[in-house]
Amino acid sequence: MIVRPRFRHVTNRHVTKALLLTGAAITLVLGALTGTGPASGTARAATSLPCDIYAAAGTPCVAAHSTTRALFASYTGPLYQVRRASDNTTTNISPLSAGGVANAAAQDSFCAGTTCVITEIFDQSGHGNNLTDAPGGGAAGGPDNLANATAAPTVLNGQKAYGVFVAPGTGYRDDSTSGIATGDQSEGEYAIFDGTHFNGGCCFDYGNAETNNDDNGAGHMEAIYFGNITVWGFGTGSGPWIMADMENGLFSGSNVHLNSGDPTISFRYTTAMVEGEPNQWAIMGGNAQSGGLSTFWNGVRPAGYNPMHKEGAIILGIGGDNSKGSAGTFYEGVMTSGYPSAATENAVQAELVSAGYGSSASSGNTVTVTNPGAHTGTVGTATSLQISASDSAAGQTLAYSASGLPSGLSISSATGLISGTPTTAGTSNVTVTATDTTGASGSASFTWTIGTGSGGGGCHVTYVKSSEWAGGFVANVTIGNTGTATINGWTLTFAFPGDQKVTTAWNATVTQSGANVTATNASYDGTISPGTSASMGFQGTWTANDTAPGAFTLNGTACT
Numbered sequence: 321m322i323v324r325p326r327f328r329h330v331t332n333r334h335v336t337k338a339l340l341l342t343g344a345a346i347t348l349v350l351g352a353l354t355g356t357g358p359a360s361g362t363a364r365a366a367t368s369l370p371c372d373i374y375a376a377a378g379t380p381c382v383a384a385h386s387t388t389r390a391l392f393a394s395y396t397g398p399l400y401q402v403r404r405a406s407d408n409t410t411t412n413i414s415p416l417s418a419g420g421v422a423n424a425a426a427q428d429s430f431c432a433g434t435t436c437v438i439t440e441i442f443d444q445s446g447h448g449n450n451l452t453d454a455p456g457g458g459a460a461g462g463p464d465n466l467a468n469a470t471a472a473p474t475v476l477n478g479q480k481a482y483g484v485f486v487a488p489g490t491g492y493r494d495d496s497t498s499g500i501a502t503g504d505q506s507e508g509e510y511a512i513f514d515g516t517h518f519n520g521g522c523c524f525d526y527g528n529a530e531t532n533n534d535d536n537g538a539g540h541m542e543a544i545y546f547g548n549i550t551v552w553g554f555g556t557g558s559g560p561w562i563m564a565d566m567e568n569g570l571f572s573g574s575n576v577h578l579n580s581g582d583p584t585i586s587f588r589y590t591t592a593m594v595e596g597e598p599n600q601w602a603i604m605g606g607n608a609q610s611g612g613l614s615t616f617w618n619g620v621r622p623a624g625y626n627p628m629h630k631e632g633a634i635i636l637g638i639g640g641d642n643s644k645g646s647a648g649t650f651y652e653g654v655m656t657s658g659y660p661s662a663a664t665e666n667a668v669q670a671e672l673v674s675a676g677y678g679s680s681a682s683s684g685n686t687v688t689v690t691n692p693g694a695h696t697g698t699v700g701t702a703t704s705l706q707i708s709a710s711d712s713a714a715g716q717t718l719a720y721s722a723s724g725l726p727s728g729l730s731i732s733s734a735t736g737l738i739s740g741t742p743t744t745a746g747t748s749n750v751t752v753t754a755t756d757t758t759g760a761s762g763s764a765s766f767t768w769t770i771g772t773g774s775g776g777g778g779c780h781v782t783y784v785k786s787s788e789w790a791g792g793f794v795a796n797v798t799i800g801n802t803g804t805a806t807i808n809g810w811t812l813t814f815a816f817p818g819d820q821k822v823t824t825a826w827n828a829t830v831t832q833s834g835a836n837v838t839a840t841n842a843s844y845d846g847t848i849s850p851g852t853s854a855s856m857g858f859q860g861t862w863t864a865n866d867t868a869p870g871a872f873t874l875n876g877t878a879c880t
Contacts, residue, residue, distance in 0.1 A: 367393045369419055370510075370654060371445065373667050379508060379658035382499035383634055384444040385451060386422075386652030388474060388481040389675065391444050393419040400441045402427055402469045405730075406434035412442075416479070424480040425757075427469060428719055432734040437466035438484060441636070445654075447498040449634055454493035457533030457642025458786055459522075459796070460827055461855045464491035464637075464644055465844060470721045470733045472514070472649045473755045477676030480757065483514070483651040484636070485723065488521055489827070489844035491638035495531045499657060500632035501542070506597035507630075508660040511653030512608045512672065513546050515590035518560040520549045521645030522826055525565050526653045527594065529640035531633045535787070535794075539628040541567035541640045542601075544594045546648055551824045551859060555582030555616070562592040562605045562616065566625055567640055572603070573617040582616045589651070589677040591669055597659040599626040606669055608677055613669045615662075643857075645826035645842070651677065686712040687762035689754050695768045697726070697742050699808045707736035709754035709762060716756040724750045726770050727843045742770040744846030745809040778802035779879035781812070781872040792861050793820070797839070799874060800853040807848040807875070812839045812856075814872045818865030825858035837869075 371381035371391045384391040387400045398412035399422050411430050416423050427436065443449040456462030471485035484492075501507035511526045518524065527543030530536050548559025553572040555561040561582050563570045573579025582603060589608035595601060602618040620626070634655065638644045660668075690708040697703040709718055720736040728743035736754065747769045755761040780800040787794045801807050812828075815835045822830050828839040845854045872879045 367419070368671065369393050370668050370671055373664060373671060374508075374654070374656050374660060377661060377664040379656045379660045379664065381445045381654045382447050382657045383449040383497070383655040385441045385636070385654070386444070387413070387438065387441060387484055388651050389421045389476060390415045390419045391652060391654060395419060395444050397444065398442045399444075401439045402431065402436040403439045403466075404431050404434045404436045410439060421476050421479040422481045424482060427482065428733065431469060433732060435730045435732065436469035438469050439466055441484070441492060445499070447500075449494050449497045449500065451492035451494055451634060451636055454491035454635065454638055454642055454644075455495075455533055457640075458535050459639065459641040459643040459794075459857055462491075462642060464642070465489045468721070468730075470719060471723055472651075473719065473721055473753065473761065474651065474677060475679065477679050478758065480755070483649050485517075486524065486637035486646065486648050486650065487723075487844070488519070488645050488647055488842055491642065491644050492636040493529075493533070493633065493638070495533065495633045497632050497634055500528060500634060500655060501596075501657065502630050502632040504598050504627040505630065506657075506659040507542065508593070508595045508656040508658070508665070509542075509544050509653065510591065510593045510665075510668065511544050511546075512651040512677065513590050513592055514649035514651075515560065515586040515588055517647060517649045518547045519645075519647040520547060520824070521647065522549060522551070522643040522824060523547070523565055523570065523639035524637060524646035524648035525639060526636050526650060527565070527634070527655065528630050529633045529635040530567070531631045533640075533642050535567060535641040536631070537629070538568045539566055539625045540631055541565050542594065542596045542628065542630050543635060543640070544592050544653075545570050546590070546592055547646060549824065552576070554578060555584065556580050557584030559584055560586055562590075562594075562603055564594045564596075564601065564603060565639065566622070566628070569622070571622055574619055574622050576622070579617065591672055593665060595659055595665075596628065598628075600659075604665060608672045608675075609679075610673055613666055643826050685716065685756055685758055685760035687718065687754050687756055687760050689752060689762045689764040691764040692766055694766055697768065697770045699742050699745050699770055702739070702741045703729070704737060704739040707731070707738060707752050707754070709736065711756050711760075713756070713758075716758070718754045718756055720752065720754050722750060722752045724748050726768050727846055743808055744841055744843060745770050746840075746843075748843070779807075779874040779877060781874070781879045783868050783872075785866070785868065786857075788866060791863070792859065793866055794857065794859050795868075796855065796857040798853050798855050799848065799879075801848040801850050802880075804850055806850065809846045810841045810848065810854070810875055812872060812874050813837065814869040816869055817867045818862055820860050820862045820866060822858045822860045826856065827854070828856035830858055
């Protein structure tokens with residue numbers, strides 16, 4: 321087993337773990353005193369939060385992650401850590417009070433005038449299962465990117481908070497965990513996602529994965545997936561769907577492909593749940609702002625997945641082998657020891673609704689963002705754009721965020737100035753948002769086109785089939801810059817000598833016409849400095865011939 325070094329966080333992690341264990345013990349004692357402990361069988365106390373509910377039912381949280389709020393009523397420890405770009409210092413963001421919402425104002429103050437990323441998401445359960453940037457795996461190199469700390473603003477009953485905005489290439493992981501289900505042990509998982517932020521990449525997951533960052537075969541994972549990929553399983557409509565990533569397959573039910581009982585679900589705040597025990601598993605979902613849960617699947621494991629071989633790592637935003645072509649937004653999630661009952665999950669859903677995601681204070685404020693119109697730039701040339709916004713209320717401070725910015729650009733949360741040097745050619749759909757202190761916000765969307773930059777020189781391409789089976793294969797491609805100039809934006813072309821067809825890809829946009837394949841860099845990996853490399857990969861099908869291609873061209877230049 322390969323265990324990821326954790327030397328960066330040893331002291332902080334151990335102190336936090338001790339504090340969390342104390343908080344968890346206090347919570348359980350209070351539960352016993354008020355008749356809400358596991359043996360009482362009575363209704364939960366009104367102040368119970370999700371992990372209090374699970375503990376009272378005998379299926380306690382063994383991982384509890386959230387950047388928006390505490391998930392135990394007694395929890396006062398850190399929720400997450402941010403690092404600012406101006407001086408690379410970090411600070412922890414905690415709840416405003418025990419069991420409360422995150423102190424977003426502390427983050428805004430710390431990150432004023434610069435940008436911040438989320439470096440660590442702390443486990444509130446007492447097991448020390450903190451999430452940090454994911455290392456490389458069988459599908460893609462690493463470490464993965466860290467989430468922009470201000471890209472997913474939200475409010476909970478009028479209090480401002482921030483979620484985790486996962487752009488392709490972003491991912492978090494813990495390969496050395498405590499208490500997480502392994503083998504065929506029982507567990508439950510829930511998460512709240514932004515149901516409008518998704519894509520067809522592999523794989524926007526939260527949950528149980530391999531400890532060595534590789535694809536170890538059927539049944540070595542049990543994670544919640546959210547998106548609209550159709551390579552493995554899928555449901556009705558066009559997606560997104562809640563599915564279970566069990567490795568070597570995303571399952572929407574017992575069938576390998578379509579399971580009509582799994583519907584498209586895209587509430588702005590979506591509750592997603594997956595449960596698993598020996599030869600039994602379930603998918604549930606609902607609107608995290610109102611109503612109850614619906615069960616989309618409840619039955620035996622798919623063929624070849626009984627018993628399971630879970631390994632107990634935890635991932636967020638990526639697949640078990642670090643496939644990182646996915647997009648999504650995460651607000652909170654937990655993993656339990658034991659298989660929660662329907663009554664327990666319904667009680668948790670009721671608590672999630674009461675948390676008030678998206679419920680702004682009734683300030684009546686209106687925030688207006690001036691649309692700057694279509695914008696252009698050139699790879700390698702510094703550029704800037706000032707975003708302007710106004711608030712109907714006097715004295716309000718606006719925080720700015722942006723999604724879809726061209727690679728190399730960032731926005732100041734304090735001033736709204738977008739600046740940087742573009743690294744990748746292409747057209748981006750950009751949305752800028754300004755949010756005031758009451759949670760009122762406004763947005764504007766526009767296109768930003770970056771012209772092709774220079775660069776090139778010698779190149780070397782390595783094509784490796786990491787796995788192959790009758791009718792299918794997975795290939796990983798490494799593009800090395802053997803020249804003297806930086807490659808700013810790349811397009812790789814080649815032709816299959818057989819009848820292969822690409823079905824899904826990561827770290828690149830791949831198109832195919834007949835045998836000819838074109839792969840263009842993703843927004844985050846377009847720059848290859850001399851002596852370094854970029855990696856991409858894809859899964860495909862074949863019938864008679866899966867011979868590897870023998871010639872590659874990068875930006876019009878033949879590679880060795």
